[in-house]
Amino acid sequence: QVRLVESGGRPVQSGGSLRLSCEVLGSSYKDYCMAWFRQAPGKEREGVAAISGDGVPRSYANFGEGRFTISKDRDTNTAYLQMNNLKPADTAEYYCAAAGACYPFLAPRAYEHWGQGTQVTVSS
Numbered sequence: 001q002v003r004l005v006e007s008g009g010r011p012v013q014s015g016g017s018l019r020l021s022c023e024v025l026g027s028s029y030k031d032y033c034m035a036w037f038r039q040a041p042g043k044e045r046e047g048v049a050a051i052s053g054d055g056v057p058r059s060y061a062n063f064g065e066g067r068f069t070i071s072k073d074r075d076t077n078t079a080y081l082q083m084n085n086l087k088p089a090d091t092a093e094y095y096c097a098a099a100g101a102c103y104p105f106l107a108p109r110a111y112e113h114w115g116q117g118t119q120v121t122v123s124s
Contacts, residue, residue, distance in 0.1 A: 037095045
């Protein structure tokens with residue numbers, strides 16, 4: 001059974017950086033398209049960034065352009081989200097998702113596998 005395990009979320013001050021990790025377990029398939037989503041209390045889940053199975057970043061949400069970078073290590077079947085210049089508005093539970101094919105890239109409905117989430121809290 002495919003399982004996604006996120007890590008790296010923690011409290012951080014405004015302007016700080018975090019690197020989130022998402023490891024795919026239970027599958028030898030290395031070419032998952034992967035994405036990061038986030039959900040703040042009382043808000044809908046929104047796409048943050050997506051990367052294709054061959055490791056090419058495909059889409060970023062406007063709020064992440066220039067601050068967030070998605071990457072993928074095919075050998076370890078792990079996706080990363082580097083987040084710089086964090087703002088209090090970035091506070092949310094961050095979720096990793098994976099699929100064999102994922103379009104629209106930042107639509108939750110495109111993904112079949114989901115992690116449990118990791119909490120990011122940015123204080124001012």
